[in-house]
Amino acid sequence: MSDTQSHSAAFVRTETLPQLPPPVAERGAVKWVRQNLFATIPNAILTLVSAYVIISILSGVIPWIMNGVWSASSLADCREILVGAQGACFAVITERWPQLLFGLSYPSSEYWRPALAYLLLFIAAAPVMFFDLPRKLLIFTALFPFIAFWLIWGGTILTPLIALIGFVAGYLVYQRFVSGSFALGLFGGIAIAVIVWSVAGAFVPETADENAMLLKVQSRDLGGFMLNMMLGVTCVSLSIPLGIALALGRQSSMPLIKWISVIFIEFIRGVPLITLLFVASVMLAFFFPPESTVDLFLRVVIMITMFSSAYIAEVIRGGLAALPKGQYEAADSLGLDYAQAMRLIILPQALKISIPGIVNIAVGLFKDTTLVAIISMFDIVGMIRGPILSSSDWIGVYWELWGFAGVLFFVTCYGISQYSQWLERRLATDHR
Amino acid sequence: MSSITDPPNEAFRLSMLINDTRYRSLTFQAIAAIVLAALIAYLGNNLIQNLRQAGLNISFDFLGSVSGYDINQTLIEYDSQSTHLSAAIVGILNTLLVAFLACITATFFGVIAGVLRLSNNWLVRKLMAFYVEIFRNIPVLIWIIIIFTIMTNVMPAPSAFRGDDPDASMLFGSFAFTNRGVYIPAPIWGPGSLVVGLTFLASIVGIFAYRRYATKVLFDTGRLLPTLWPSIALFFVPTILMYFIMGQPISLDYPALAGFNFSGGTQLGGPLIALWFALSIYTGAFIAENVRAGIQAVSRGQTEAAGALGMRPGRIMSLVVLPQALRVIIPPLISQYLNITKNSSLAIAVGYADVTATLGGITLNQTGRAIECILLLMLFYLTISLTISGVMNVYNNAIKLRER
Numbered sequence: 001m002s003d004t005q006s007h008s009a010a011f012v013r014t015e016t017l018p019q020l021p022p023p024v025a026e027r028g029a030v031k032w033v034r035q036n037l038f039a040t041i042p043n044a045i046l047t048l049v050s051a052y053v054i055i056s057i058l059s060g061v062i063p064w065i066m067n068g069v070w071s072a073s074s075l076a077d078c079r080e081i082l083v084g085a086q087g088a089c090f091a092v093i094t095e096r097w098p099q100l101l102f103g104l105s106y107p108s109s110e111y112w113r114p115a116l117a118y119l120l121l122f123i124a125a126a127p128v129m130f131f132d133l134p135r136k137l138l139i140f141t142a143l144f145p146f147i148a149f150w151l152i153w154g155g156t157i158l159t160p161l162i163a164l165i166g167f168v169a170g171y172l173v174y175q176r177f178v179s180g181s182f183a184l185g186l187f188g189g190i191a192i193a194v195i196v197w198s199v200a201g202a203f204v205p206e207t208a209d210e211n212a213m214l215l216k217v218q219s220r221d222l223g224g225f226m227l228n229m230m231l232g233v234t235c236v237s238l239s240i241p242l243g244i245a246l247a248l249g250r251q252s253s254m255p256l257i258k259w260i261s262v263i264f265i266e267f268i269r270g271v272p273l274i275t276l277l278f279v280a281s282v283m284l285a286f287f288f289p290p291e292s293t294v295d296l297f298l299r300v301v302i303m304i305t306m307f308s309s310a311y312i313a314e315v316i317r318g319g320l321a322a323l324p325k326g327q328y329e330a331a332d333s334l335g336l337d338y339a340q341a342m343r344l345i346i347l348p349q350a351l352k353i354s355i356p357g358i359v360n361i362a363v364g365l366f367k368d369t370t371l372v373a374i375i376s377m378f379d380i381v382g383m384i385r386g387p388i389l390s391s392s393d394w395i396g397v398y399w400e401l402w403g404f405a406g407v408l409f410f411v412t413c414y415g416i417s418q419y420s421q422w423l424e425r426r427l428a429t430d431h432r
Numbered sequence: 433m434s435s436i437t438d439p440p441n442e443a444f445r446l447s448m449l450i451n452d453t454r455y456r457s458l459t460f461q462a463i464a465a466i467v468l469a470a471l472i473a474y475l476g477n478n479l480i481q482n483l484r485q486a487g488l489n490i491s492f493d494f495l496g497s498v499s500g501y502d503i504n505q506t507l508i509e510y511d512s513q514s515t516h517l518s519a520a521i522v523g524i525l526n527t528l529l530v531a532f533l534a535c536i537t538a539t540f541f542g543v544i545a546g547v548l549r550l551s552n553n554w555l556v557r558k559l560m561a562f563y564v565e566i567f568r569n570i571p572v573l574i575w576i577i578i579i580f581t582i583m584t585n586v587m588p589a590p591s592a593f594r595g596d597d598p599d600a601s602m603l604f605g606s607f608a609f610t611n612r613g614v615y616i617p618a619p620i621w622g623p624g625s626l627v628v629g630l631t632f633l634a635s636i637v638g639i640f641a642y643r644r645y646a647t648k649v650l651f652d653t654g655r656l657l658p659t660l661w662p663s664i665a666l667f668f669v670p671t672i673l674m675y676f677i678m679g680q681p682i683s684l685d686y687p688a689l690a691g692f693n694f695s696g697g698t699q700l701g702g703p704l705i706a707l708w709f710a711l712s713i714y715t716g717a718f719i720a721e722n723v724r725a726g727i728q729a730v731s732r733g734q735t736e737a738a739g740a741l742g743m744r745p746g747r748i749m750s751l752v753v754l755p756q757a758l759r760v761i762i763p764p765l766i767s768q769y770l771n772i773t774k775n776s777s778l779a780i781a782v783g784y785a786d787v788t789a790t791l792g793g794i795t796l797n798q799t800g801r802a803i804e805c806i807l808l809l810m811l812f813y814l815t816i817s818l819t820i821s822g823v824m825n826v827y828n829n830a831i832k833l834r835e836r
Contacts, residue, residue: 036554043553050559256461260468270817271810272774278792278809282802286482287475367571374573374780381573398581406570406578413569 103223182339243312319354523790542719
C-alpha cells in the first residue's frame, strides 16, 4: 500500500512535523496579561487607573516606612535624626511598647505574667480550634481560665483554686445525675458549686492577698491591647452558652420562655453597644446591692457578654432552623426527651452549621471592644488617644500609632477569619 | 401522635407536674415566672435603695430645664438657652442626618467595590479585595479617628485662603475644604421658589407615570417605547422652564472669607464630614461583600437562558440578573443601614453632636440623670431599629418567592 503510494504521488510526508509552540500572544505571561489586565479598552483603562492608585500610595508609604526612626526619645528627636527627610517615627512604638500592650499602670515588673498568659492562650485554644490534636489537651483548656486569672490579677492562689474546685465538684455531680435527668444534673451541679464557693470562700482570710506569691493587680490597672484581648476572649466564651440557651428559648413552645428570649434578643440587638457600655459605666451600679462594689471591668464584661450573646443566639437559631425536620422527628421517635434530643442530636449538628457565623460575631465583638475607650477605659485606643498622644514628647505622632493599632487588629481579625474559612471547608461534610 | 388510646384516668398527683407532659410546660413556665419576678424585685429593690441613699429620684423634669451648652452643628434653631429636650432633638436630627448621608454613600461605595470584585481584571479585583479586607478587619472606631485626624491635619486652615497668593483656593470658587469643615453654597429661597419646587416634584411623578404607561403599552401591544430620553427630558425641562418663568427665584449664597473664618454658605463641620466618610467607607466594605454574594447567588443558567432568548447583555443584567440578585442583597443591606445608624453613636469620639453626645453625654453629665438619659437614648435607638426591621419584614414578605 505504502509502496504504491510512494511511487504514484510526487511527495508524501512520512513523518509528523514537530509541534510549534503556541503564538506569543496566547501563552505564558503575555496571555495572562492580555486576558486579565487588557482584555477590553475599558478594562485597560481600569488597569491603568488602579496601577496609578497603587503606585501613588506605595511611593508615599514605602519611603516613609523605610526611613523610619526606631530609637529616639521624642518627636523632636525623630525630626533631628531625619533632618527634613520624609520618614516615620516608629520610636514612639518602641518607647511606649509596654504601655500599648499592658496599659499605663500595670506594674512593669509583672509584665511577664500577661505575656505568659497570652502564650498559654494559644496552647489552650489549639485543641478547640484544631480537632486533630489529642483530646487530652482539653484538660489544659479547662484549666486555662483559672491560670490566666491568677496570672493577670495575681493575689492569693486560693481564689482561682476555690473557683476551680467549685466547678469540678459541680461537674462531678452533673456527671453523676445527668443520665437520669438533665435538669437534676444541671441544677444539682450548680447548687453544689455554689455551696463549695460560699463555704470555702468563708475560709479565705482577708489578708490572703498581702503576702501572696504574685503581686495583686487591680482591675483598673489593666489596659492596652491586653484589655481588648481579655474582653474579647472572656465575653465570647461566656456568651456562647448564654447564646445557646437564648436560641433554644426562642424556639421553645412555652410562650413565657419564648417571649422572654425574644424581648431580650431584640432589645439588645436594637441598641448600639455604646449605650450598653454607658449602662455599665453609670447605671449598672444602681442595680447591685448598696454595699457591694463591683468594679468597672466586671460591669463591662457583663454588658458585652449580654450584647454578644444576643447576636450569637440569632446565629445559632439560624443553625437550628437549617436542620432538616427529620432530625427532630428521628430524635423524638427514638424516645429521647427534650434535653437528650438537644444535647445528643440537635445541638451538635446545629452548632457545626453555626460555627462560621459565631466566628464572624467573635471578630466583630473583638473589634467592638475598642469602644470601651469611650467610657474612659485605657484599652489600646484609649491609651493612644489619651496618655500617649497628649504627652508632650509624642504629640502629633498620629500615623505610626494608629497604624500600629490597625495592624494589631488586622492581623488578629484577618487570621481568625481565614481560620473560619478553613474550618468551613473542613467541616463541609454535607451531601449537597 | 394519636397512639395513646385510653389516656391515664387517674387522680392528680404532685409528681405529675414534672412527669406528665400535659402539665410539665406549665410547671416550667411557672418556675420561670417566679424566677423572673424575683430577679426584677431584687434589682428594683436594689435600685430603690441606691437611689434613696444617693438622694435621687426618677424624674424626667430635667428635659424642660435650660441646657446651657452650645452645639456647633444644628439643623433646627438652638442656642444655649434652649431646653435639654431641644438639645436631644437636635441630637436625634443630627444622628438621622449622618446616618442618612452615610447610607447613601456606603451603598455607592459598596456597589462599586462589590461589582469590581467580580471584574475580569486581576488588578482591580485584588485592589478591591484589599479595600474590603483592610476595612472589615480594623475597628470602625479606629477608622473614624484616623479619618478625623486626616481631616484636621491635612486640610488647610481657613487662614490659608487669605491673601493675594493664598496657599489654598476654593474649588470652583464656591467650595472651601478647610480643617474646620467643608463650606458649600447655600440656596436662598426667594418668592416663587415654591412653584419651582412643586414643578420639580410633579415632573418626578410624571416620570414614574410615563414609565408605568410604557410598561403597560409593552405588555398590551408588545411595542417598546423609549424610556431613557423622555425621563431625562421630564426631569430637567419643566423645572428649568418654570425657573426662568418665575424670574429665577432661587439663588446661591456663596461662602466667602471674612476675618479668620468663612461666612455665608452652609458649613458641614469637620466631625460630620469625618464621621460620614468613615462610616460610609467602612460599611461600604461590608456592603461590597453582600453585593458580591448576591450577584454570585444568581446561577449562570439564568444568564445563559436569557442569552438563549436573544436578550442583549444590558437587558440580561437589568431584567434577569439584578431582580434576582436584589432579593438576596437587600435584606443584609438593610441590616447594614441599621448598623450605620447604631455605629453613628461613635460620633462622641470626634465631637459630633449626635443624640449619644447630647442626651447621653453633656445632658447626662450636667444633670446627673443617668438612668433617665440612658433609657431615653435606648428607646430612641430601639424605635429606629424596630421600625427598620418592620419595614424589612414587609419587604421580605412582598418579594418572597411564590412557591407552589
